[in-house]
Amino acid sequence: MIRVVDLHKAFGGNKVLRGVNFRLRRGETLVIIGQSGCGKSVLLKHIMGILKPDRGKVFVDDVEITSLREDELHAITRKFGMLFQGTALFDSMTVGENVAFGLERYTDYSREKIKDLVRENLAKVGLRDIENLMPYELSGGMRKRVGLARAIAYKPDIILYDEPSTGIDPIRADAINDLIIRMKKEMNATELIITHDMVSAYKIADRIGMLYEGKIIEVGTPEEIENSKNPIVQQFIHGRAEGPIENW
Amino acid sequence: MFPKVKSPLSFVNAFFEGLGEVSLLCVKTFKSLFKKPWEKGIFIQQLEEIGVRSLPVVSLTAAFGGLVFGLQTYVGFHRYIGPGSESYGGPIISLGLSKELIPILVGLMVTGRVGSAMTAEIGTMRITEQVDALFSLGADPIRYLVVPRTLASFIMLPILTIYGDIIGIAAGFFYNVYMMGVNRVIYIRNTMMYMELWDLFSGLIKAAVFGIIIALIGCWQGLKAEGGAEGVGRATTRTVVIASILILIVNFFLSKALPADIGR
Ligand SMILES: Nc1ncnc2c1ncn2[C@@H]1O[C@H](COP(=O)(O)OP(=O)(O)O)[C@@H](O)[C@H]1O
Numbered sequence: 001m002i003r004v005v006d007l008h009k010a011f012g013g014n015k016v017l018r019g020v021n022f023r024l025r026r027g028e029t030l031v032i033i034g035q036s037g038c039g040k041s042v043l044l045k046h047i048m049g050i051l052k053p054d055r056g057k058v059f060v061d062d063v064e065i066t067s068l069r070e071d072e073l074h075a076i077t078r079k080f081g082m083l084f085q086g087t088a089l090f091d092s093m094t095v096g097e098n099v100a101f102g103l104e105r106y107t108d109y110s111r112e113k114i115k116d117l118v119r120e121n122l123a124k125v126g127l128r129d130i131e132n133l134m135p136y137e138l139s140g141g142m143r144k145r146v147g148l149a150r151a152i153a154y155k156p157d158i159i160l161y162d163e164p165s166t167g168i169d170p171i172r173a174d175a176i177n178d179l180i181i182r183m184k185k186e187m188n189a190t191e192l193i194i195t196h197d198m199v200s201a202y203k204i205a206d207r208i209g210m211l212y213e214g215k216i217i218e219v220g221t222p223e224e225i226e227n228s229k230n231p232i233v234q235q236f237i238h239g240r241a242e243g244p245i246e247n248w
Numbered sequence: 249m250f251p252k253v254k255s256p257l258s259f260v261n262a263f264f265e266g267l268g269e270v271s272l273l274c275v276k277t278f279k280s281l282f283k284k285p286w287e288k289g290i291f292i293q294q295l296e297e298i299g300v301r302s303l304p305v306v307s308l309t310a311a312f313g314g315l316v317f318g319l320q321t322y323v324g325f326h327r328y329i330g331p332g333s334e335s336y337g338g339p340i341i342s343l344g345l346s347k348e349l350i351p352i353l354v355g356l357m358v359t360g361r362v363g364s365a366m367t368a369e370i371g372t373m374r375i376t377e378q379v380d381a382l383f384s385l386g387a388d389p390i391r392y393l394v395v396p397r398t399l400a401s402f403i404m405l406p407i408l409t410i411y412g413d414i415i416g417i418a419a420g421f422f423y424n425v426y427m428m429g430v431n432r433v434i435y436i437r438n439t440m441m442y443m444e445l446w447d448l449f450s451g452l453i454k455a456a457v458f459g460i461i462i463a464l465i466g467c468w469q470g471l472k473a474e475g476g477a478e479g480v481g482r483a484t485t486r487t488v489v490i491a492s493i494l495i496l497i498v499n500f501f502l503s504k505a506l507p508a509d510i511g512r
């Protein structure tokens with residue numbers, strides 16, 4: 001479904017991605033772990049065509065997307081729903097307008113139908129009667145849910161999550177994990193999730209990959225990762241300060 | 249440890265880089281003008297923001313611009329041509345105001361009010377990933393953010409300028425006739441005799457160009473903002489500086505390029 005081949009990206013002298021390779025299969029949930037600032041968000045943005053790589057290719061359903069023009073990308077971004085790290089809700093719009101945004105641009109549903117779908121999708125993430133609130137009136141956990149409702153409203157094939165459980169308390173974080181698992185069952189979606197929260201990773205992943213120094217250094221099932229011989233993977237999943245990873 | 253000293257070459261570099269980026273944005277914006285969907289809501293909201301909400305500022309600056317201009321023209325005629333010649337100030341005031349002063353004042357005021365706000369708003373959207381979110385939800389950021397602002401600014405600047413012309417010319421008239429006792433009939437007759445519609449019109453052409461400059465610079469700086477809230481603040485300042493300077497420079501070349509009068 002998604003194939004990333006030898007992806008390179010630098011910002012000025014900062015070489016963030018240095019040859020990323022991985023595959024995401026249809027119906028699978030792949031979790032990518034890695035330290036803060038190692039380029040996880042940058043990687044996600046390449047998969048949707050938000051950023052263009054310096055080198056390398058991204059295939060989505062066998063279409064190579066890095067060379068597409070902006071108007072050709074429309075059909076590609078339609079396949080994706082993305083929950084952004086800071087939710088990226090449009091703060092000049094109500095919750096309802098936020099959730100309706102993708103529907104208005106990706107479908108030609110009537111106003112009434114969109115309104116129904118907004119309500120339905122908010123209900124899916126456990127929210128009711130908040131269409132007329134502004135994003136700043138919501139708590140962090142609620143914002144994440146609204147962000148998710150907005151991303152899934154137009155029924156994308158692939159859902160991308162950028163640190164869905166970061167920045168909210170452990171209980172709400174776990175509720176988000178449950179939501180991710182339920183989304184997958186209900187929508188039959190393929191998921192790519194980025195996190196540095198190992199508890200979530202084990203709970204939701206079919207496979208886990210670790211991004212380190214611009215490369216995916218290991219991919220495997222949660223058990224395989226847990227029993228990895230790679231000292232870098234071991235240090236990360238156990239959250240130890242000592243080890244091969246420099247801690248500042 | 250030591251602040252990095254920038255070579256003059258890096259400024260030249262930055263200049264051409266900026267020029268390239270703005271030109272590209274300009275081309276993209278123009279191409280997107282004709283693509284659907286047409287973001288009517290934002291366009292109307294921007295018309296109001298740029299037009300209606302700028303009226304108080306434009307009223308004040310145009311009124312006081314007209315007053316001082318009237319004041320100095322009076323002094324000039326009084327001193328160099330002699331008492332009684334002050335009524336010839338009328339056409340000069342209307343010419344100077346409608347061709348130069350009002351378009352520039354409106355351009356600078358709207359830069360301060362609206363250009364900076366465009367950068368702040370789009371810059372905040374940029375650093376909170378809302379611009380990426382637009383893209384991911386099927387709205388091209390240029391078509392969604394830049395096109396309606398540029399179009400609204402292009403339309404509203406000339407309208408604000410006409411409005412400012414009326415206020416400014418009235419203020420010049422008020423100063424000369426009611427404060428300095430210049431003969432009202434002769435002042436009006438002189439103005440009507442020498443003033444041309446083209447004077448007003450060439451001012452409006454300038455204003456429309458300034459409108460495009462303001463919106464493009466404001467959006468460009470917003471879209472490339474980085475480095476958190478502080479970065480957005482810096483980008484906002486840059487917008488005001490760059491757009492103001494550009495307006496003054498472009499104004500000179502437009503004055504040079506546009507014919508002084510037509511149909512004579
Ligand atoms: N648009 C950008 N311009 C310049 N540098 C960037 C940009 N986006 C990300 N970076 C840099 O890339 C690196 C990786 O960032 P990111 O992918 O956000 O990390 P994370 O793994 O925490 O999501 C960071 O050093 C960041 O400063």
Ligand SMILES: [Mg+2]
Binds near residue numbers: 037042085163
């Ligand atoms: Mg990130």
